[in-house]
Amino acid sequence: MNTAWHFPFMILVSLLVFWLMVRLILPQEEFRAKQAQIGLLALVVVVFGMLFGKYGATFGLPWWVYYPIPMLITVLLPPVVLKMNRQKTAAYLVLSFLSAPFIHVLFSFFLGWREYMPFWKIPALSSYLA
Template sequence: MHTEWHFPVMIFASLLVFLLVIRAVLPRQEFRQKKYTIMLLSIWVVVVGMLFGKYGATWGLPWWIYYPVPMLMTVLLPPYILKLRKAKTMLYLILSFLSAPFIHLFFSFFFGWTEYLPFWEIPRWVDLAARISW
């Protein structure tokens, strides 16, 4: 099965979810004022972070480098770059930690794509539906 195109789709979905998280944290006016900073931050945190995570393993880097570096970028950069106060930082952290399982759940359940969080097995909806005897 050809699955190499899954990764760019997951990057795009992650980018959208990241932008939604930032939009949920920032007021509309501040989001608009910082839109260029947010776009650059999004590309760096999501696209570069996911590429580093994926290809870090391929390059032979130890897991304690290719896994924590993107995670630390996601956790530390947005609050610092966007100058979030404590309450906004906490909201951002909660939403960002929920976003990865949400994305994995979505792709696993609806499409059977398990690459996002391969250690968490989610049954595909058609498999669940097939188990139901009518």
């Protein structure tokens, strides 16, 4: 079974989740005013972060390089670039730490894809129905 298309789909879903997180945190007028920044930020945080993590692991970089760099970019860059206050930063940090497990549970449980967080085994819905 060819699963090469899973990764681009995971990036798209992660982009959507990131966009929704930022939309929940920022007031509507601020969100609209910063659309270009949010778009560029999403490319760096989500697309670059996921590509760096995937290909860092694939090309044999140590885990302490390919895992923390995307995580630090995800945690530090949005609050700084979007000039979030403490309350917005706290909300963003909570949502950002919950987003990856949430996405992994969705992919693993509903689709049986375990590549998003391969170290965390979630049984697929299909295994309960068989």
